[in-house]
Amino acid sequence: MKTRVVFFGSSDFSVPILASLIGQFSVVAVITQPDRQKGRGKILQISQVKEAALAYHIPVFQPARLSADALLPDLRKLNADFFVVAAYGKILPAWLLNLPKFGCVNVHASLLPRWRGASPIQAVILAGEKKTGVTIMLMDEGLDTGQILAQKEIPVSPVETHGSLSAKLSQLGADFLVETLTQILGGIITPVPQNHEEATYCGLIRKEDGRLDFNLSAEELERRIRAHHPWPGSYFEWNGEILKVHSAEITDSKTLAPLERGIRDKFPAVGTASWDLLLRKVQVPGKNLISGADFLNGARAWVYK
Numbered sequence: 001m002k003t004r005v006v007f008f009g010s011s012d013f014s015v016p017i018l019a020s021l022i023g024q025f026s027v028v029a030v031i032t033q034p035d036r037q038k039g040r041g042k043i044l045q046i047s048q049v050k051e052a053a054l055a056y057h058i059p060v061f062q063p064a065r066l067s068a069d070a071l072l073p074d075l076r077k078l079n080a081d082f083f084v085v086a087a088y089g090k091i092l093p094a095w096l097l098n099l100p101k102f103g104c105v106n107v108h109a110s111l112l113p114r115w116r117g118a119s120p121i122q123a124v125i126l127a128g129e130k131k132t133g134v135t136i137m138l139m140d141e142g143l144d145t146g147q148i149l150a151q152k153e154i155p156v157s158p159v160e161t162h163g164s165l166s167a168k169l170s171q172l173g174a175d176f177l178v179e180t181l182t183q184i185l186g187g188i189i190t191p192v193p194q195n196h197e198e199a200t201y202c203g204l205i206r207k208e209d210g211r212l213d214f215n216l217s218a219e220e221l222e223r224r225i226r227a228h229h230p231w232p233g234s235y236f237e238w239n240g241e242i243l244k245v246h247s248a249e250i251t252d253s254k255t256l257a258p259l260e261r262g263i264r265d266k267f268p269a270v271g272t273a274s275w276d277l278l279l280r281k282v283q284v285p286g287k288n289l290i291s292g293a294d295f296l297n298g299a300r301a302w303v304y305k
Contacts (some may be wrong), residue, residue: 147191
């Protein structure tokens with residue numbers, strides 16, 4: 001009889017991890033967050049996690065709250081060996097943690113105890129760190145404080161965005177999650193407590209975090225642009241509109257005062273607290289993403305207004 005798994009996940013990060021479980025174990029249910037309204041038309045959309053579950057005819061639960069009264073009878077009937085959690089978006093209460101035979105296993109996108117919390121991938125980029133990885137841990141009632149089952153490390157390239165790094169870490173977690181669960185079943189893995197004194201934390205990323213403040217250094221701004229791509233995106237106000245910045249480059253000179261606009265190598269540039277920041281790819285409201293050079297062709301007011 002195949003090992004029975006209930007999967008908790010909500011974001012795109014969760015999808016490869018769910019797929020790896022479906023290939024090896026019996027995923028008896030998927031618990032994900034409720035469908036959300038998206039876009040200007042407020043169209044109700046389902047997540048990729050739900051799409052994957054439905055494609056494999058796996059029952060889907062979408063509770064607004066993790067209420068024992070509503071969920072406990074159904075979850076008990078599932079008789080799960082493991083609960084596996086990957087970017088679910090909610091903290092599991094104690095009554096859930098105690099249900100599965102072998103416990104709740106979390107796939108966390110950092111090298112714990114570093115970057116506990118909701119935005120570890122962004123935090124690594126914002127901090128300018130050279131390495132990160134995935135931690136598979138046994139969950140307890142704390143915030144990412146459980147014992148470590150396995151970790152794998154990868155380098156962080158200087159051009160990594162949240163989107164690109166998330167995809168790498170998701171696949172990394174998917175690749176060795178099955179191995180880790182198999183080792184638990186075989187009794188050949190020993191959980192290791194975290195060193196709580198070395199813990200660092202990161203919070204939720206909000207839409208307003210994408211606003212660029214050119215009183216900061218070019219180094220910090222460039223990292224913010226990468227950490228917030230594709231969401232919430234980076235932007236600033238120009239000519240009465242919101243100009244989105246998809247990628248930028250730190251120059252080797254300081255010719256502009258903070259917030260002052262200029263042109264460098266045929267690209268728009270903005271002064272910061274350190275070096276000038278060159279805007280490689282931008283987007284104006286209602287238009288497609290374009291290069292900074294193409295943007296200047298239709299933005300004569302960039303330096304004159």
